[in-house]
Amino acid sequence: MKTNFLKSVLLLIISLTLFSCSSDSDETSAPAPCPQGYTGANCSTQITPSKIIISKIRVNVFPNLNGTNTWDSVINVAPDIFVRLGIGDGSNSTITLYTSNYINDALSNGSNYFDFIPTTPIELLFPTQQHVLILGDYDSASSNDLMGGLIFNPYNSNNGFPTTITISNSSIPLKFELTVSYVW
Ligand SMILES: [Ca+2]
Ligand SMILES: [Ca+2]
Structure with a gap:
């Protein structure tokens, strides 16, 4: 029982680490600049x-x-x-x-x-x-x-x-x- 619990905790830590890693890689890729007059995450908001x-x-x-x-x-x-x-x-x-x-x-x-x-x-x-x-x-x-x-x-x-x-x-x-x- 105890071993299973530890395994679960370990898996959770691994998946959190993986999630955190993929999140970091998103931050490093620079977003493409929007055309003039537009802004927002997907450049769909008009200025x-x-x-x-x-x-x-x-x-x-x-x-x-x-x-x-x-x-x-x-x-x-x-x-x-x-x-x-x-x-x-x-x-x-x-x-x-x-x-x-x-x-x-x-x-x-x-x-x-x-x-x-x-x-x-x-x-x-x-x-x-x-x-x-x-x-x-x-x-x-x-x-x-x-x-x-x-x-x-x-x-x-x-x-x-x-x-x-x-x-x-x-x-x-x-x-x-x-x-x-x-x-x-
Ligand atoms: Ca007239
Ligand atoms: Ca007139």
């Missing part, structure tokens, strides 16, 4: 970027009519579109980051698009905060018409850092595509 940079705002879809009326009432009735980007929800407290020039007499046919390329790329310094992208009809003779706006979060922790961020709502209808890059 929140310090900023997201927008180099282009593409307008893909917008309403050609203001309800049943045209956006403008005289001669050229199509809207003169411009985009405005801000931090917030579109209310008065929204902080405007960018307002584009306007494109004359734009009509959306579902397959065309209109690009706005800022002279200086737009830097989003708070990429996890709520932003708003607004489409307006520029009216020189009166105040501009709000054609529609969409709220979005530029950064999501599991989206794989896409270089194109699509923001859309088919019921307005409104669709934007942002061309972006990331800085960590």
